[in-house]
Amino acid sequence: MRSFDRIGALFVPVLLAGCAGSAAPPAPVISVADFERHVATLASDEFEGRKPGTVGERKTIEYLTAEAQKLGLKPGNNGSWTQQVSIVEITAGSDATLRFDDTALEYGKDMVIWTKRVVPEIAVDDSPMVFVGHGVVAPEVGWNDYAGLDMRGKTAVILINDPGFATKDPDLFRGRAMTYYGRWTYKFEEAARQGATAAIIVHDDEPAAYPWDTVQNSWMGPQLDVAAADGNAGRIAVEGWMTRSAAEALLRANGRSYAELVQAASQRGFKPVELRQRASSTLRNGIRRASSSNFVAMIPGSKRPDEYVVYMAHWDHLGKTLARSGDNIFNGAIDNATGTAGLLVLARAFQESRRPPERSIVFLGVTLEESGLLGSAHYVANPVFPLKKTVAALNMDALDAGPPTRDVTVIGFGASELEEYLADAARRQDRVIKNEPTPEKGFFYRSDHFNFAKAGVPALYFDLGVDDREGGVAAGEARAAAYIVNDYHKPSDEWRPGMDLRGSLENLELLYQIGAKIAGEKRYPNWYPTSEFRAARDRSLAAP
Ligand SMILES: [Zn+2]
Incomplete structure (x- = not known):
């Protein structure tokens, strides 16, 4: 067992083994304006809180499809942009x-x-x-x-x-x-x-x-x-x-x-x-039976198109309620218009990169996260791309509104070699990766990457961190706490012009760097031997 896991918020810069000397991928083009436009659109009242099965779902899928077409992405599911998710x-x-x-x-x-x-x-x-x-x-x-x-x-x-x-x-x-x-x-x-x-x-x-x-x-x-x-x-x-x-x-x-x-x-x-x-x-x-849709877009790899790096974000949120007076729309700007917008800006960064990815890049917008991670559960049970060839799953759920930080918070710290890629990319931003402050709360098990982890696919999920470059830890912790108290799963989680997304843009750049690096390699990063998901991955990789 890794003894540092029991110590909250311990600073542990992780050394990156075996990667010294490899050139960094070309700098991505992650556009602030693009990111803001996507978040503002997805979180607008017109999208009605993106509840599965409502007009909010239709508008969200239409928007993602139109943007993916503009970016020149390929439909991911055998010619279709969606994967039907049957629920009961x-x-x-x-x-x-x-x-x-x-x-x-x-x-x-x-x-x-x-x-x-x-x-x-x-x-x-x-x-x-x-x-x-x-x-x-x-x-x-x-x-x-x-x-x-x-x-x-x-x-x-x-x-x-x-x-x-x-x-x-x-x-x-x-x-x-x-x-x-x-x-x-x-x-x-x-x-x-x-x-x-x-x-x-x-x-x-x-x-x-x-x-x-x-x-x-x-x-x-x-x-x-x-x-x-x-x-x-x-x-x-x-x-x-x-x-x-x-x-x-x-x-x-x-x-x-x-x-x-x-x-x-x-x-x-x-x-x-x-x-x-x-x-x-x-x-x-x-x-009662119902259905909803996962959104699946991709960029085929130039050299190893049958190996995949998956970026994922749940597009769904809570919709609206008629019982409330006043603002009755749960816009879900942070949760998770930010992650969904992240899929689009990362796709653009890959499309505009001078070095096309050698492995395929998948952009997966999953549904029904708020109902118990069901869209990702369906995907993992019915994978569009073989899980044993899925090299990594990188999840975005509720990118923070905040200024740049000196740290990156890894949810489920100490789990897989993907953290070494993250630490390496973070170092180039003069940042360090840290354990989450309350690992006993099990946040790692509460978003969609968990379904990939259970199936053995190495998965990474991280947050902004709390050591703000402007204001330090006191400001960062107050900012994180204020989101939970004021806006988490409330109608007030909405887009506000001038919202500070600089920190999340830095995290998106980390996500790009990690994905681009893995897409250019032949290596399969794995869970650490102490991880509860390692055995599943080893079994999956050994299978014919
Ligand atoms: Zn969420």
Whole structure:
């Protein structure tokens, strides 16, 4: 484990190995005026907050297509500028049941369950239950909570977060910093790989970092997800959460205490515990289908056109609400008209470069990020370009409004060799790369690059930094905090003439330099050996 990961905002200039002497790509032409024009247009009231399925989507896709044509880009998806994303909205009935033998848990109060399978109803009968600790299989750490278990037909009871967080041991997983293994999405995915019938995560305020209310608000009511051709038959039959007190009662009936088992599950050599009870459950679903579009444009590579560097940004935002008086449009200027505009200005920089890229460059505008990273999830499940030939995914989500900074904040710091490319490019701007201040919040897992990472594709996501050249850290931190408090996911996140985008232009230049360098190389940068995504990439590269 990289011990510096547990120290917030530690200055760590990373040395770039093996790249000394290679000439920098020609300077890009990133036009301030262009960038402002795109942001102002995409964030205008006319685009109605770019909500998928609305006129805002149509205008956004039309605008991106027209601009891409002007730039001479090629449609990316077999002659089409878009990739259709099929989504499904499933609403579990509030009469959903979950019983452990004769003990019935109350929907909403004690548990929240759902199925991602696109079926009108589903039932689980007398499924043997197993407490599987954190439910983690992490080859790079030598950890397997499912070792020796056959989960077919069984129900997994799983702790949230990971053993590193539970023990605060900096040498276990990544200590307090969140890993992919700590996320609820991972728990369900792994239980599905193990063949389990049901998986119930135990909610606990501290390791979850949110209260039970959040579970209720997030998982009761309509749930959007991508709809695979098989109706999501590969997903686990019943997924859900139960309260800590429900789990305490369950474990007590087995003569075990929750605290004791949390501790046991956080030590090496933990063995899963078969429980006496059997789980039964019934669910009825309301189902609605809809679709939206990813935007895909590209520049074919001059020498290795079948290898790809992907720039990505979600074009969608929250639309508008009729319930509000006054300004009812969530314009999403920063989130994420800036990133979407970034696709266009980077495309122009590549088109105007004197050295055309040897690998292909893909400009991917994904939809439904705000609904749970669904457009990127769909793309990764149905990749237009082979993922094993996708050399890097560079994400832009909410480029900041701010002045130039002395630093660059890497989200998910210490993960991949792409950070060496970033550090090198940043050095030429007299900047250094830094860890994010709160790695335990798991921001790396909250934007679209994460779906690429899960599939093994090296992915990079970074922010402006907080050490402003004008005003220093105090000014930068105040600026970053003010955005979260005043504008994040609010109608006031709108374009204002004179908005300071100088810092983001510097970051766009970094993105250009990184992409141009990778596009001119034969090398495949990888995740570091300590990364939870390394094994997936190694498997993918070794596949025929
Ligand atoms: Zn965003």
